[in-house]
Amino acid sequence: MQLVKIASLNSNNFNSALKYLAQSDLDLAQILETLGNPPRWQREPGFPTLLQIILEQQVSLAAAKAVYQRLCNLVQPLTPENFLSLDEIQLKTIGFSRQKISYGRALSEAIINQQINLDWLADQEETIIRTQLKQIKGIGDWTIDNYLLMALQHWDVFPKGDLAVAIAVQKIKNLPTRPTPIQLELIAEAWRPWRAIATQILWHYYLNSKSTKLLHLSPRPSLQ
Incomplete structure (x- = not known):
């Protein structure tokens, strides 16, 4: 249970x-x-944290942190709209792989198109959170587990x-x-x-x- x-x-x-x-x-x-x-x-719930966890998939935390920091230096505030304003060359230059670019754009578009609402999702039960987030390309159990643990502080x-x-x-x-x-x-x-x-x-x-x-x-x- x-x-x-x-x-x-x-x-x-x-x-x-x-x-x-x-x-x-x-x-x-x-x-x-x-x-x-x-x-x-502990991390703040929302788009930046979820994007950071995506960056941490299958790479060292140090490598992911470096890419995330370069992204934050490039665009402020880090919002789905601002992320989509960056082209592939800019993202590759700061360390994004083609796969992570695809995942970041899929997350951004899902939020902008109101496919998901991260503020609403934060107050839902775990099964609802998993079902919603798994609809987005590049987000699986590992990413959701870490978001639940660090951002939403599930026990x-x-x-x-x-x-x-x-x-x-x-x-x-x-x-x-x-x-x-x-x-x-x-x-x-x-x-x-x-x-x-x-x-x-x-x-x-x-x-x-x-x-x-x-x-x-x-x-x-x-x-x-």
Whole structure:
């Protein structure tokens, strides 16, 4: 059963979620003990954030951030109309691939043509949000998961197709192979109703995986 968002995630329930997850999963508890609490990944809902997440598809966060920053330097404010005013040469010059240009234009046109209303969508249940956004070329579950998690602050969304999550789970659970999305979903059942916060703990671990602190994390027995 999907958790319906009845209130925005805030500092109090974020901290409560961290305590719950630490009690529910010793591996997550060890990350928190070693690295401290993860940052709260928060972005403003709307077109710029959704476009930024599209840029982050299948590339490093650093590369996507650089392209997004160049875009923001080129056009202000970043609106669907202003994005469509840029030609292919301008977008390629700042780092857009032909595919990402196509996706960005599809999103812009959907908003301008009132195919979707992101302000209205923000207050809807997850199933409605997914159905609406999946109608747009280039937007699939990974993009929607990250938008739900970071922009709309849903508590229980879980990006089962996220590579960083898979790598982190493999390491902390001492698994012989990288878990599949289906395997990740099964593991994440223990983290309900706070799977989004568990994801942020895993991202925290992944981003700090080269830290010398993590050398002191003792591997736990692999899952059978």
